[in-house]
Amino acid sequence: MATYLLKTLLKALVVVLGVSLLVFVLTRSIGNPVNTMLPLGASTAERARLTHQLGLDKPLLAQLGDYVAGVAQGNFGESWWQQESALTVALRPLPFTIELSGIALVLSLVFAIPLGILSALKPRSLLDKVASTSSMLGICVPNFWLGLMLILIFSNLLHWFPTSGTGGWQYWVLPSVTLAVLPLGRITQIVRTAMLEQLRELYIVTARSKGLPEFWVVTRHALKNAGVQIVTMSGWELGRMIAGYTIAIEAVFGLPGIGSLIVDAIGQQDFPLIQAITFVIAICIVFLNILIDLSYPLFNPRVKFK
Amino acid sequence: MIKAPNLREDVSPLLSVQDLKTYFRKEEGGSVKAVDGVSLHIRKKEILGVVGESGSGKSITALSILRLFPSPPGYIAGGDILFENQSLLAKTQKEMRLIRGKDISMVFQEPMSSLNPAYTVGYQIRENIQLHQNVTKKEALDHAVDMLRLVGIASPEKRVHDYPFQMSGGMRQRVMVAMALSCQPKLLIADEPTTALDVTIQAQILRLILETREKVGSAIMLITHDLGVVAEVCERVVVMYSGKVLEVAYVNDLFNHPAHPYTQGLLQAIPRLDDTRDRLSIIPGSIPNPANLPEGCRFYPRCQYAEERCQTEQPPLVSPKPSQWVSCWRVAGEKEMDSDAIAATAAKAPLNV
Numbered sequence: 001m002a003t004y005l006l007k008t009l010l011k012a013l014v015v016v017l018g019v020s021l022l023v024f025v026l027t028r029s030i031g032n033p034v035n036t037m038l039p040l041g042a043s044t045a046e047r048a049r050l051t052h053q054l055g056l057d058k059p060l061l062a063q064l065g066d067y068v069a070g071v072a073q074g075n076f077g078e079s080w081w082q083q084e085s086a087l088t089v090a091l092r093p094l095p096f097t098i099e100l101s102g103i104a105l106v107l108s109l110v111f112a113i114p115l116g117i118l119s120a121l122k123p124r125s126l127l128d129k130v131a132s133t134s135s136m137l138g139i140c141v142p143n144f145w146l147g148l149m150l151i152l153i154f155s156n157l158l159h160w161f162p163t164s165g166t167g168g169w170q171y172w173v174l175p176s177v178t179l180a181v182l183p184l185g186r187i188t189q190i191v192r193t194a195m196l197e198q199l200r201e202l203y204i205v206t207a208r209s210k211g212l213p214e215f216w217v218v219t220r221h222a223l224k225n226a227g228v229q230i231v232t233m234s235g236w237e238l239g240r241m242i243a244g245y246t247i248a249i250e251a252v253f254g255l256p257g258i259g260s261l262i263v264d265a266i267g268q269q270d271f272p273l274i275q276a277i278t279f280v281i282a283i284c285i286v287f288l289n290i291l292i293d294l295s296y297p298l299f300n301p302r303v304k305f306k
Numbered sequence: 307m308i309k310a311p312n313l314r315e316d317v318s319p320l321l322s323v324q325d326l327k328t329y330f331r332k333e334e335g336g337s338v339k340a341v342d343g344v345s346l347h348i349r350k351k352e353i354l355g356v357v358g359e360s361g362s363g364k365s366i367t368a369l370s371i372l373r374l375f376p377s378p379p380g381y382i383a384g385g386d387i388l389f390e391n392q393s394l395l396a397k398t399q400k401e402m403r404l405i406r407g408k409d410i411s412m413v414f415q416e417p418m419s420s421l422n423p424a425y426t427v428g429y430q431i432r433e434n435i436q437l438h439q440n441v442t443k444k445e446a447l448d449h450a451v452d453m454l455r456l457v458g459i460a461s462p463e464k465r466v467h468d469y470p471f472q473m474s475g476g477m478r479q480r481v482m483v484a485m486a487l488s489c490q491p492k493l494l495i496a497d498e499p500t501t502a503l504d505v506t507i508q509a510q511i512l513r514l515i516l517e518t519r520e521k522v523g524s525a526i527m528l529i530t531h532d533l534g535v536v537a538e539v540c541e542r543v544v545v546m547y548s549g550k551v552l553e554v555a556y557v558n559d560l561f562n563h564p565a566h567p568y569t570q571g572l573l574q575a576i577p578r579l580d581d582t583r584d585r586l587s588i589i590p591g592s593i594p595n596p597a598n599l600p601e602g603c604r605f606y607p608r609c610q611y612a613e614e615r616c617q618t619e620q621p622p623l624v625s626p627k628p629s630q631w632v633s634c635w636r637v638a639g640e641k642e643m644d645s646d647a648i649a650a651t652a653a654k655a656p657l658n659v
């Protein structure tokens with residue numbers, strides 16, 4: 001277990017460093033932030049002063065050195081745009097994004113697991129066909145469009161939920177439903193496939209031969225073995241949502257999530273902020289993956305951490 | 307007051323399968339006749355051997371008794387299964403569940419995949435016990451430990467917490483036997499319980515099943531490829547071929563006077579220590595495809611005695627002498643039965659001993 005943790009942390013370090021490096025290179029190639037930050041008619045002297053102030057006049061390698069040294073001390077520098085610690089700005093929308101993604105994931109699991117199981121129990125039945133068609137649809141439909149449609153129907157027409165913004169539980173309904181649709185489709189499909197695989201196993205016949213009710217056979221025996229695949233897929237979907245998949249939904253519903261912050265940071269060419277956000281997301285994903293790994297022994301006792 | 311012995315109870319079999327037909331619906335239409343008119347019976351505490359080549363319908367017959375064959379596509383196309391004089395086919399799913407694991411239990415061919423990898427063996431045995439007996443979790447686990455001890459697993463109070471992957475194939479089959487016998491079933495169906503195991507372990511498991519049965523008092527339906535095993539442990543034997551029963555006899559009779567040409571062929575195919583021939587005499591040809599069965603006797607394409615009649619008419623199961631049943635025109639024809647007499651004996655076949 002100790003070696004596993006050490007190995008995982010080392011791997012995580014490599015991943016986070018790699019991501020940071022990549023982002024560093026990418027930011028430097030999206031253009032010159034001085035152009036965005038100064039008014040149109042700024043003089044050459046002013047431009048030079050700002051370039052120097054931002055440290056952009058140093059050679060690229062030196063900039064990288066400063067950046068790495070800063071990160072090592074947990075210092076991402078000041079956000080050029082917000083004039084405060086880039087890390088603070090990057091962390092601000094994180095609780096909201098995690099909450100929204102978490103609600104969407106729970107919502108999709110609540111429907112995906114029973115739906116996937118029922119489809120697997122009666123493959124090629126009407127229910128199975130309806131479920132696979134709608135999960136395909138859920139995967140394909142663009143979520144900004146879906147969000148707009150939901151607003152149109154449930155806010156503008158029926159006035160059940162507010163159109164946008166944050167507040168009480170009513171504000172969460174439409175965004176999380178919209179966000180849940182794609183993971184719902186994907187997870188339903190993975191549950192179906194995994195359950196079909198398990199239900200073919202001989203241990204299922206053994207379980208039935210003991211006289212177990214079918215509900216137990218399916219939930220205690222088959223579902224537990226399908227757990228690894230379901231958890232992996234769910235973790236992956238959660239990671240995607242946290243990593244900014246929520247952008248379109250945040251835009252449609254006017255929400256203060258990490259997605260819109262990324263868009264703004266890129267628009268402002270705010271290098272320290274972009275770097276801080278990617279760092280935060282990378283850490284979240286790595287942490288999520290460790291959690292997923294640690295959950296495997298719950299479903300498969302053969303998993304040993306080495 | 308002396309109670310008169312209940313003759314009926316002694317005579318009536320524990321289980322009787324009557325003209326059972328289990329078919330599998332094919333997607334392109336039509337059916338695979340996996341079990342096509344099988345009749346057999348098992349008496350209380352009896353060990354009945356069921357032999358036959360691969361694909362002859364042994365497993366599907368066994369699974370039909372517990373109604374556990376894959377369905378769909380499988381379905382019962384006819385016949386009946388009586389357990390203690392009650393039709394299992396007429397029972398509801400719920401009633402069937404009360405019988406499974408309690409009155410009738412089963413051990414499968416592949417010990418490596420018949421246990422759930424995600425649960426300890428203790429849990430899996432306990433589950434069976436708790437389902438059918440009104441006991442606490444602790445009592446059930448203690449019983450599971452006792453069962454593991456009974457099937458010869460060393461330090462059972464430790465092994466009961468093991469997962470299947472921590473055990474060898476032989477050990478897992480012991481666990482299966484322990485589980486199957488944990489509620490003292492009246493009938494144990496053992497579907498080739500030793501085929502997947504090493505030769506040395508095969509004998510151990512077989513002995514174990516027999517010894518445990520002595521203590522528990524179950525009847526056994528022992529499905530096997532191995533006529534040697536049948537000779538050693540069974541009282542009677544049913545020879546199956548292509549979804550049909552070809553011969554039923556006491557083991558001694560079968561080995562000394564096999565009546566069906568197929569049985570004769572099988573017996574000649576057993577290697578013998580004093581065999582000086584270079585090659586074993588094996589029956590040429592192979593079992594017919596169940597999707598494309600011959601019209602008459604299923605065995606006629608491979609039978610050295612095949613006549614015209616065999617090609618077109620299916621021979622009935624008739625009894626040339628007490629306790630022996632044969633499905634072959636050479637036997638049925640010899641007795642020169644008219645069709646009515648044949649039908650009458652055939653109907654009695656499963657109940658007669």
Ligand SMILES: Nc1ncnc2c1ncn2[C@@H]1O[C@H](COP(=O)(O)OP(=O)(O)OP(=O)(O)O)[C@@H](O)[C@H]1O
Nearest residue numbers: 330338340359360361362363364365366367376596
């Ligand atoms: N799910 C299924 N769908 C279609 N046909 C099947 C199915 N299961 C079994 N069969 C058919 O039933 C026939 C009998 O199968 P069964 O498993 O009972 O044979 P067996 O005598 O047990 O053979 P073995 O000695 O190999 O175990 C096979 O030939 C197969 O074609």
Ligand SMILES: [Mg+2]
Nearest residue numbers: 364365366497
């Ligand atoms: Mg079989």
